[in-house]
Amino acid sequence: MLSCKEVCYIVSESLDAKLPWHKRLKVRIHLLMCKACRRMVRQMELLRAAARRYGSNGHDASNLEQEKLSHEASARILKRLHQTEDDPTDHA
């Protein structure tokens, strides 16, 4: 009998690859008897759907499209870039 922890790992694996039938069967038997793990399966599926949504058009849902380099970061990067440019060894 698989533990809930083992079932979680196998369910995660099953999202990425087709598993052998005996592994699937063991998980099914566990799920028949375990409400907590049935919920976990639904949540894993929801996670996948959310990831797809977020990956495709989710940038509208988030603020990612408006994200900009902060002034601080720009200034820091620029300073670093000029250090390299002004490095006398570069002009040797």
Add this chain to the structure above:
Amino acid sequence: MSKDPSDIIAVQPDPDRWLQDFGDILFRYALRRLHNTAHAEDVVQETLLAAIQACASYSGRASEKTWLIGILKHKIIDFIRKQVRESTVDDINALSDATADGGIDGLFDARGHWIHPPRDWGNPVKTLQNHQFLEAFEQCLARLKAAHAQVFSLKELHGQSIDEICNELDITATNCSVMLYRARMGLRRCLETRLTGNDQEELQ
């Protein structure tokens, strides 16, 4: 302005203009893969530093933007490789040690039973349409261990196969599975706390 390809001369490094014209584009591109502001800023800097060095080899055929994004892609993969290398040993140890999950995540007891069984998240279709859910998803992704978030992102947000990820990051399929497992369990738990409150979930 007509331009004969044979006239193209080596581009002079112009990091100020690159940063001004393309800084935000590069940053957003990096953020979509790394999900962490500081990490995204770091790879933008690495990209521009590499661009100064690589200027002589820029043929001018690709647009500057395409050229810079090409460099950025390599820098992102280098960055993820480094994170993954640092994380892999911990992950394998944690998984094989029956008590480690209890210590790290507080998910399971020593016999592998749920300490806090998953709670009801309500109607999945409604949950998914909920604007706040996707916002929470984004925040939870940012809170994962960097390597886990990055591998999860390659697989689930950017649709790469396990084989592609293993090749690109030079890891085994088992490493990859373990990181995806930990990312999913971390996201599940983080989202649950946000969706249903944290009364019994916070174990300090």
